[in-house]
Amino acid sequence: MTSDKSVGSGISEPTPNRLYLAVWRWHFYAGIYVLPFMVMLALTGLVILFAPQIEDVQYRQMMFVSSQGQMQPHTAQLEAVRRAYPEATLQRFRPTNAPNRSAQVALEQNGRELTVFVNPYTLAVLGEVDNASRWENIATSIHGTLLLQKEVSLPWVGKVNLGDLLIEIAASLMVLLVVTGLYLWWPRDRRGVYGTLIPRFSVRGRTFWKDLHSVPMFWVSGAVLFFALSGLAWTGIWGDRYVQAWNTFPEQMWNDVPKSTQNLESLNRSGEKLVPWNLENSKLPVSGSMAGKDGIPAGTPVNLDTVIQYVRDNGVNYGFWVALPQGKEGVWTVSASSMSRDVTDARKDRTLHIDQYSGKVLADIGWAQYGLGAKAMAAGIALHMGTYGWWSQALNAVFCLLILLASAAAVAMWWIRRPAGVFRLAAPPMPKNLPLWKAAVAIILVMVVLFPAAGATLLLVLLLDFLIVQRIPAIRRALG
Template sequence: MLAPNINAAAATSEDDVIAHRRTLWRWHFYAGLFVMPLLIVLAVTGTIYCFQPQIEPLLYRDRMVVADTHGERLSTDVLLAKAAASEPRGAVPTLAQIETDRTRSAEFVFRLPSGESESVYVNPYDGAVLGTLSVEHRLMKQVRELHRALLLDKTGALVMELAGCWTLVMIGTGIALWWPDRTIRRNGGVWLPRLALKGRAWWRDLHAVGGIWLAIGALFFVLSGLPWSGSWGKEFKALATSASLGYPKGAWGEAHVHSTAPGASAKAGDEHAMHGMQMKMDDLPLHQTPWAVGATTVPDSAGASASNPRIPIDDVIAIAAKNGVPDDYGIALPATPTGVYTVSYFPADPRAERTLHIDQYSGRVLSDIGYASYGRVAQWISYGTSLHMGRYFGLANQIVCAAISLGLTTLAITGFVMWMKRRPARTLGAPARPVKRPPMRAWRSALTLLGMIFPLMGATMLAVWCLDRLAFGTRRAAA
């Protein structure tokens, strides 16, 4: 009498498992369909940009590399004057890139009358101008913008942000689909693909096993990249700051940073600027700015007058060295009579990150923000950024990042092949919905939480759910 009930219970349990997997597969399919092409773009551009330190000197060797004559270098101000003399009338110097490597040229950035910026390279030994490069159109800048925004400005930035968020769904559902039952454990295909298989099964094993090996790396790339995104990243900065976990607030008396309030004349002459209209670090023409200080306010110099000359750049370099900033950093040059020299040091080790604002007339350090001044979240993000960019432990870090990126490209390709092999002609080929809707409360709660943390993604998840029902109605597959 009990056997039928036992069999019915077993069948119900099996139906639940099948319905559960079909639902996960459906979400994995939709996430992959959107993420797949963007993941290839992210992986390829990320790999290229990771090797920027090696690629650019090879591409632009005639401008970036010089012969070490073992002679004295000309002063930085003399080199800047040589660079300025080669630029068109109206060009304004905005940045001096400081590097002590004796085989590298001196680099200065100018804002041209057209509004674009241009790097000028000068031989530091004889002052010869070696050539120029467009800041906006140089290869690595284009690769970076393609990586962050598909070269589509704000629209592209939102698309890439969504790609990162949907990758989280793809990772979560992929791990759940891979999770082995007893049959899979006995037959293999868990940690190593079964290469003896043929056809779509071979591709599935390659995709599933490869995905589980790359899951942690993919998750790290997403979580370390999202704080830099255009929409959610800015909101996250604001939230982290309000909770005292992000970057220093940057206003005098509000942040635990070594800083000096500007003189009374600057306060009186620029009171409007002190009420929220001042320039932020992200507005400065620096090649790289630490995440933690991107939205901090740039202070003003005091004592601006025609009789008060600006201190030489070499003095700024000496002040930076005295304050522990040794090499390979940018100095944003003052753009106005009340502007400051801003030293931005963005090294491989985030613990050494420094931002100095220096009065252009007195040489006084108005603000000194270092890693110890960051909130806990900002410190984590600094480490994540360094690892994400392949900087933290040198060439080995670059190789690991490249391996993960290229592995993710392989996953996208294998997923595409699997889709093409199972997709009927002239149809989308989405996995059919199961007859029985499984409760899956944990998954629904997780997706809801994800949608709350990333509102833009939450809106797209709702849109996908609605479109799925409009396009496919209530058709369900037999369990």
């Protein structure tokens, strides 16, 4: 980085140095907002990532059984839960996919969403778990909405969840944070690998913490971009209006099947996904017509046993949920999804709708029916959640831990740099005579188009910085 010229010389500060200071200032402002969210997302992400292992230990007495000969019919397992919960609405059934695992029934009773475990050999009801108390669901709710229920109305957008909006702004600003961070990281003094690709553990003070911040973030910068972009697929503005609207399943593929007014998203429960992300906006078909393709053979009773047998005979020989028909027009919906950890590979996603009367298949949707965008997002979300197996869990865990390390180092860098004994934000100074405002405005306009929530926030911060911070000495001193 070029050194400053003296003020009395009449020579202006070289552009590279001024640009560095301007980028540092934007990186600092974005980091103030993003860092708490980044820490929260990394911590809750670790809980979500290892939720299967956590629950295997936490609910071991209910989730595992001893093999005791022949398994009872699935209808008998479901009926055992129905007898134990006569006032409940049974919603879906998950058959065991291993000899030592219990079956699960999701139900709703007195406003509570419960998962009940049943021994498939003895039909003994082993216990229940309140959906609201599961670590994964709590972490997922924090991860997605900060547990906030408040909605806000935005121009041209409508109502969105406040917590979702705040997280969307943070995830969008992560893109800016990575780009500006890479610019600041770029070596300018021809130093070697130490301090650039490997931290200098022999140094002390702010340089030590700078290395612990910049080097890990360089190595995980691609992962941060990936997590931010794939996570945005769930958000209320970028996800619903930009991504999901263009990458849903083409319903015209089943135009000859009558549909209800309900979306498949209605099959999900709080904190739990039953259907794949790209099918949530599709309409549920209805039972009672002669539409559909041959499924369960004519003359065979259409019940839980025959539905499960049919899907297993037709390639779904791994974990899945069966949503029970609700009402006279309801259908059997079988879903094996990487989002609900039924499969470890998004390419095995499968969703079937079966008429509750005729047993005809009203829709059979798999990877081959997904569009290119839907395939990319389905695979991306599976990677985001670490459902591809132990290696993806381990890799995601390393990313989360490095992000936490870099975040802690960023706070330490600021603490050391801030003026002692006074309360100041100590933001990097805005260089004078910076002839780059047109480029800054262009970047913000691009952000507005690509990431509306973050772009609007940047525009607001730019206006506040220009109209208030730079013009009121007391505020400028407090922030600078």
